[in-house]
Amino acid sequence: MPDHSTPLVLQCVDLDSGASRPLYDQLYRDLRQAILSSQLLPGMQLPSTRALADELGLSRNTVLGAYDQLEAEGYLQSRVGSGTYVAQELPEALRSVRGESHLNPSSQRFSDDAGDASPLSERGGALTDLQLSAFRPDEKPRAFRPGLPALDAFPIETWSRLVSRRWRSLPASTLGYRRSTGFPPLRETIAAYLQESRGACCSPEQVIVVSGTQQAITLVAHVLLDPGDRAWMEDPGYPRAEGAFRWAGAQTVPVPLDREGLDVDAGRTRGDAQIAYVTPSHQYPLGITMSLSRRLELLEWANETGAWILEDDYDSEYRYEGRPIAALQGLDDAGRVIYVGSFSKVLFPALRLGYLVVPEPLIEPFSAAKSIVERCPPLVPQMAATDFLEEGHFKRHLRRMRTLYAERQSVLIESLREQMGGPVDVSSDEAGLHLTLFLDAASRDEAVSEAAEARGVTAPPLSFYAADALDQNGLVLGYAAVDAEAIRDGAAQLAEAIDAARSDGREEPSEIAAS
Known part of the structure; x- marks a missing residue:
């Protein structure tokens, strides 16, 4: 049976299936705003992740991701054997916040004696729409974040x-x-x-x-x-x-x-x-x-x-x-x-x-x-x-890195083949520090990327880099920054993420479409 707070929580959630922002992040932001605006009061018990996922038509991992983020930031508290609750110790200043004030300055306006004024220029507001921080740098490199060299191999x-x-x-x-x-x-x-x-x-x-x-x-x-x-x-x-x-x-x-x-x-x-x-x-x-x-x-x-x-x-x-x-x-x-x-x-x-x-x-x-x-x-x-x-240190370092990256690229391709059970469709392997893994039509890249993130693997969707709709789904996989063991582990998690996204799509068609 749904928790008694489920209807109230559902009133606070408005997910946009056409947005570029991942679903777990949309859910996190909606719940955070509901807490800050006192729609969800301190001490209130929230629905279980499974119950809320069923009500919203999402995968449980999506709801888990939102709950985990809110708990990490102090908005929620988990009690073993009891459930998840809105935190009691929110600062009074936060509990008094209403609406969107200060949470999304690029999309809202405030009033003063001179009338309404935007806190950002048009250029500043446009930048926030680009979602440039969607894949933030990790303190420790992990599979398969693109753009990073092998920091552990630099001759420090x-x-x-x-x-x-x-x-x-x-x-x-x-x-x-x-x-x-x-x-x-x-x-x-x-x-x-x-x-x-x-x-x-x-x-x-x-x-x-x-x-x-x-x-x-x-x-x-x-x-x-x-x-x-x-x-x-x-x-x-x-x-x-x-x-x-x-x-x-x-x-x-x-x-x-x-x-x-x-x-x-x-x-x-x-x-x-x-x-x-x-x-x-x-x-x-x-x-x-x-x-x-x-x-x-x-x-x-x-x-x-x-x-x-x-x-x-x-x-x-x-x-x-x-x-x-x-x-x-x-x-x-x-x-x-x-x-x-x-x-x-x-x-x-x-x-x-x-x-x-x-x-x-x-x-x-x-x-x-x-x-x-x-x-x-x-x-x-x-x-x-x-x-x-x-x-001459530069040339020697380049020679070593070319050999190392070629080896890591080979490990990645071979690991993907083993995990996928056959040939894989990847972009050119002649150069660079990343590959694009092309997915079949049954695998929506945004959904797979979200499922991979929940498993500790960063695999940006190809659609993130595109302005217009693409004919192909894909994932951009950096292989330079992590060793062979991490690459193999990452490939296994990625294969699970692809299977999970496909499974969610069969059981909950709206989830893949919303992603």
Whole structure:
């Protein structure tokens, strides 16, 4: 029999089957708001997870996830053998909260003497809609969070020695403000490295040191685009790039992909743009390498229209068959390509070092913009990175990591085959730190991702990266950050999640549709 509080709880819950936010998170937010607004009073017993799941037509894991989060934050208390209750010790200030006040400032308005006013700008409100924090970094890497290198394999002792050596010999004169564009020897080393390994054409003056790829994309968006300008985005593609362009007030235009990369003809049918954001060496997240003919076609489009191309070369160093693909920037003889690189994947993300390579006419405006965004990047990490590259540590580390990541990728594919009982459909395995596992039509990727999260496995759904509806379901699986044992365990949990999502779909069709 349903608990006597079930009808009251149901009145507080309004799940949106078409929303991008996972169902467990919607339920968590609705219950939290009901507690804060005193619809659910301290000490009130809530329905059991099984009873509420039955009433809402959800899987029990979905309700468990919401209850666990509320309990962890102190809103609920579990009593062994008795049930789950609204916490007694909520602060009086929280118990007096009404409505949505302070909980979702991007979607509500407040009143003052001057009348209604939004607490956020339109740009700020638009950013919250992108759900960029849907997959937060974990304190400890776990299967299969994409975007992380093998932190446990980084030569930290060598790095520590280089940093210590620099600090011991650092003159007092260097402790003041430095150039906003970066440590000159590092810029020289980066330019030489890009010329040798990526086929880029650049001078040290064109290299601008930044605090990672995200700052680079944000700088490009604000320097080159006016509000209302259009930006072509790969679809599916990197959501944080879209966020940077929208923050600058640009209109993002999703452009589909084919086997050769960004479909330039499809982009033309959607209207020209002032910039195109691409990941040509290893498309994120599908792993496509843009063909030479498509690269030339994209360059021709930029030359014809006066548009810019932003080339994000985020993990080009990790190619397991043949030599790394040359950068698109090296083919550009008209100065239309801005190149972005980063040390996050080849060293470690917390270093926060990346670089822009801009055409010569853009050196001055980008240098000025960099000085506004960041007066000067931290000096000693730049010095240590210079030494790491110049003394050969970088090349040795890359060789070791290519071998390690190829092994971990192989373990992942083989583990998936064992757990799935046969061949699996994955994206290109020639490069990168992640694979996309394509699912059959019976497996909705959002539902599988939610089921995997409940089992301690992060597997972002491919649909999370897409603006338009995709023909395929899939999961983006990072394999670089965890060892073989964790990969095998993660594959087993993932197989269970796929089976669970299918089972929920058969027993509760509305659950899969709502996901």
